[in-house]
Amino acid sequence: MPTSTRFAVAVHILTGLAVSEGKPLRSEDLAWSANTGAVVIRGLLSRLSDAGLTRSQLGAGGGSLLAKPAKKIRLLDVYAAVEDTELFSLHRTPPCESCAVGGNIIAAIQPALDRARKALEAELAKTTVADVAAEVARLGKFSIPLAW
């Protein structure tokens, strides 16, 4: 599974915006923190904005902001906003229709996979960006304080 890093970076972005407390952050600032390119950040911000999680201020002194309180943004919302492939991939080519197993295997395992996916999502719904930001702040106290 080449899995994407988008989810982790998106949480990173939102956490950054949360600790920024109303001051807009430029994509370049976020890119520096996440150690990636500014365009990658803007691509993610585009998805997050579509999902109603962030908004942007254009022009000088602009940047991105949270569109709603960090406490209202669940990791599940972030996950849904930036991941676009199914959690479980099925057969690349559909199995043999005329086989006893091949013809029914998809329908037979789908319910179990759905339950697993829902369990994952339910757990991701329990944590908010505010929780992550608080944890970052707590951990930061044990590090040498450094400016952004």
Added chain:
Amino acid sequence: MPTSTRFAVAVHILTGLAVSEGKPLRSEDLAWSANTGAVVIRGLLSRLSDAGLTRSQLGAGGGSLLAKPAKKIRLLDVYAAVEDTELFSLHRTPPCESCAVGGNIIAAIQPALDRARKALEAELAKTTVADVAAEVARLGKFSIPLAW
């Protein structure tokens, strides 16, 4: 987050062996049912065998068999046997160490991701290959009966 198709095909294989009831199935038979190549099947069987889920009989009339009752093989066991990447990928390049957010984000989100992963795994542990085989048999009753 996307998984490879290995998990789905591996469940397919094991379900096939379960309904075969002790009669060895060749990798070519399984490949035909799963609509893929026999070498792909053998690669999966190699992993499943390492995990103690299947065993092989060499020579004429040989093939693969379940190494333990289908009721004892959980989807979680299959998942663990054939998937080798982490469910959640983190940053491709480590984030900025000297940032308040970048330096702690990994540690801050890891617990939440672990909880989500465990929830998924717990759910996958509830279903066995025997359950899937029974479901395939049940669904088969509503289809036109066809030979293997």
Added chain:
DNA sequence: AAAGTGTGTAATAGTGATGATTACACACAA
């Protein structure tokens, strides 16, 4: 013992998603 069958693994190639990067039009603030 010989012949044939099927597994196990290496090697190679094609495919698709991902992330990095360049480029540029546009909107807004100062």
Added chain:
DNA sequence: TTGTGTGTAATCATCACTATTACACACTTT
């Protein structure tokens, strides 16, 4: 008006995954 920053398109390289070919080896059957 000028400068700043966003938004998006277009490439490009990389990597995992699957398909496929090839072949050595083990075992069963005769």
